[in-house]
Amino acid sequence: MIQKLDSTSESLLRELAPQVLGVITRRFRDFASAEDAVQEAMIAAFTQWPQQGNPDNPRGWLIQVASRRMVDQARSESARRDRETMVASEAESVKPMVDTNFDVDPDDTLVLLFMCCHVALSSSSAIALTLRAIGGLTTAEIANAFLVPEATMAQRISRAKQSIQKSGVPFRLPSSEERAQRLPAVLHVLYLIFNEGYASSIGAHLQRLDLASEAIRLTRNTKALLPDNPEVIGLLALMLLSDARRAARTGPDEELIPLDKQDRTLWDRAQISEGIELLTAALSKASVGPYQLQAAIAAVHDEAARVEDTDWPQILALYELLNRVAPGPMVTLNHAIAATMVHGPAKGLELLRALDGDPRVAGHYRLDAVRAHLFEKMGDHGAAIKHYRIAATRTTLIPERNYLITQAARLAGN
Numbered sequence: 001m002i003q004k005l006d007s008t009s010e011s012l013l014r015e016l017a018p019q020v021l022g023v024i025t026r027r028f029r030d031f032a033s034a035e036d037a038v039q040e041a042m043i044a045a046f047t048q049w050p051q052q053g054n055p056d057n058p059r060g061w062l063i064q065v066a067s068r069r070m071v072d073q074a075r076s077e078s079a080r081r082d083r084e085t086m087v088a089s090e091a092e093s094v095k096p097m098v099d100t101n102f103d104v105d106p107d108d109t110l111v112l113l114f115m116c117c118h119v120a121l122s123s124s125s126a127i128a129l130t131l132r133a134i135g136g137l138t139t140a141e142i143a144n145a146f147l148v149p150e151a152t153m154a155q156r157i158s159r160a161k162q163s164i165q166k167s168g169v170p171f172r173l174p175s176s177e178e179r180a181q182r183l184p185a186v187l188h189v190l191y192l193i194f195n196e197g198y199a200s201s202i203g204a205h206l207q208r209l210d211l212a213s214e215a216i217r218l219t220r221n222t223k224a225l226l227p228d229n230p231e232v233i234g235l236l237a238l239m240l241l242s243d244a245r246r247a248a249r250t251g252p253d254e255e256l257i258p259l260d261k262q263d264r265t266l267w268d269r270a271q272i273s274e275g276i277e278l279l280t281a282a283l284s285k286a287s288v289g290p291y292q293l294q295a296a297i298a299a300v301h302d303e304a305a306r307v308e309d310t311d312w313p314q315i316l317a318l319y320e321l322l323n324r325v326a327p328g329p330m331v332t333l334n335h336a337i338a339a340t341m342v343h344g345p346a347k348g349l350e351l352l353r354a355l356d357g358d359p360r361v362a363g364h365y366r367l368d369a370v371r372a373h374l375f376e377k378m379g380d381h382g383a384a385i386k387h388y389r390i391a392a393t394r395t396t397l398i399p400e401r402n403y404l405i406t407q408a409a410r411l412a413g414n
Contacts, residue, residue: 009049011209011210012054012058013045013046013058013062014211014214015210015214016058016062017038017042017062017136018109018112018133018134018214019059019108019109020038020041020059020062020063020066021034021035021038021108021112021133022108022109022111022112023063023108024038024063024066024067024070025108025112025171026108026171027067028070029171030070031115031165031171032162032165033070033073034066034070035132035133035161036069037066037067037069037070037073038062038066040065040066040069041066042062044065045058045061045062045065109134109218109221110173110221111171111172111173112130112133112134113130113134113189113190113222114173114174114178114179114182114186115164115169115171116129116130116133116134116160116164116189117130117182117185117186117189118163118167118169118182119178119181120163120167120169121160121163121164123184123185123188124146124156125156125157125159125160125163126160126189127185127189127192128142128146128153128156128157128160129157129161129164130185130189130193131189131192131193131196134189134193134214134218135189135193135196135211135214135215136210136211136214137193137196137211139153139154139157140202141196141201141202142157144201144202144396173225179225183226183229183231186222187222187232187235190215190218190219190222190235191215191235191238191291193211193214194211194212194215194216194219194239194242194243196211197209197210197212197214198212198242198246199397200397201396201397202396203396203397203398204398204399205254205399206249206250206254206256206399206400207246207249209246212243212246215239216239216240216243219232219235219236219239220236223236228285230282230283230285230287230288230289230292231282231289231290231291231292233278233279233281233282233285233292234278234279234282234289234292234293234295236275236278237275237276237279237282237291237292237295237298238275238291238295238298240271240272240274240278241271241276241279241295241298241299241302243268243271244269244271244272244275244302245259245262245266245267245268245302246268247267248262248263248264249262250399254399255399255402255403256399256400256402256403258403259307260307264304264305267302272299272302275295275298275299275302276299276302276303278295279292279295279296282295289325289326290322290325290326293318293321293322294322297319297322300314301315310341315338315341316335316338316339319331319334319335319338319339320335322335329355329358329360329361329367330361330366332351332352332355333352333361333366333370335351336348336349336351337370337373337374340374344377345374345375345378348370348374349374349375349378352367352370352374364394365390365392365393365395365400365404368387368388368390368391368394369387369391369395369404371383371387372384372385372387372388372391372407372408375387376407376411381411384407384408384411385408385411385412388404388405388407389404389405389408391404392404392405392408
């Protein structure tokens with residue numbers, strides 16, 4: 001029987017992967033090959049650690065295995081003999097490692113983040129590559145987030161790695177001008193990594209603490225690099241205000257607990273306070289962007305001691321502004337819920353009809369889930385049951401599926 005890594009070791013590997021990638025990229029100056037080598041090292045760890053036990057220095061073990069892969073590759077490429085000579089000479093220094101800080105620069109992950117968001121790539125390719133290299137998401141998870149087949153996403157990531165390699169971008173933090181060019185993609189990537197940790201797109205677990213924590217850490221580092229940027233501050237505030245509810249979002253069996261049913265005494269008040277302080281600082285700047293607006297919406301929810309105290313007119317006004325600043329199908333979905341709470345479900349259902357022809361969301365489970373919720377509020381239980389069941393067949397997240405099936409069964413009287 002094949003043994004598997006325990007969850008602690010899996011989390012450790014996800015945490016170490018971008019650190020190791022930074023080391024290998026910096027040492028060998030070949031991002032595309034380094035990413036492949038680190039993936040091979042990760043596979044080796046998944047295979048060997050359950051049988052042999054975790055090494056005393058997991059990061060050093062991964063660096064050593066990935067380094068050997070790079071050396072082996074260089075030796076096998078006769079067309080690159082000059083580089084082979086250089087790398088082979090470096091191989092002599094690859095010894096068993098005992099120093100846990102070996103060859104690791106604390107800025108490596110941040111350098112990788114900006115490197116993957118290079119202007120040589122399209123926005124979608126940059127985001128996909130960064131989710132793989134920094135976020136630790138699998139190709140299947142990234143494909144699910146983009147609503148494309150896994151094979152399509154694999155090709156996109158491969159092309160993105162080659163584009164980074166051909167661009168010759170140095171492994172260093174970019175200049176201030178380069179940062180400004182790449183920042184929108186960087187922030188979007190951090191937002192998506194956090195979202196995947198806050199509400200997974202696939203699998204048995206609703207939340208992935210490792211991803212959410214890493215997104216928050218990287219956003220704090222980005223804020224340290226750009227302390228006065230209001231959208232960086234707004235994104236960090238949004239993450240903290242959302243993550244503050246983590247303990248209340250699932251029950252003892254990891255079942256989903258919706259916002260209006262959560263025990264608000266479990267919310268992390270320290271995180272909420274920090275998030276609101278950051279948001280206040282961001283809103284004092286000259287411009288208001290989409291992350292600040294989303295953080296403001298999260299703050300209104302978090303400041304309500306009871307669900308009945310929620311200021312839905314303010315939330316609706318914020319969504320209407322967000323819809324003008326950064327329109328999109330997910331904004332429309334949430335706008336419809338807010339409109340329902342203020343004007344009734346008929347208004348919410350009217351807003352949803354605009355999404356029926358939008359290929360980005362027309363077959364997405366969330367459209368049916370929201371529609372089911374609004375039909376239930378209207379009292380049309382037959383339509384609500386229908387859409388809860390459709391949504392359940394479309395989600396790839398087990399806790400979400402179980403919740404939707406339970407809602408349909410409850411209305412059907414089962």
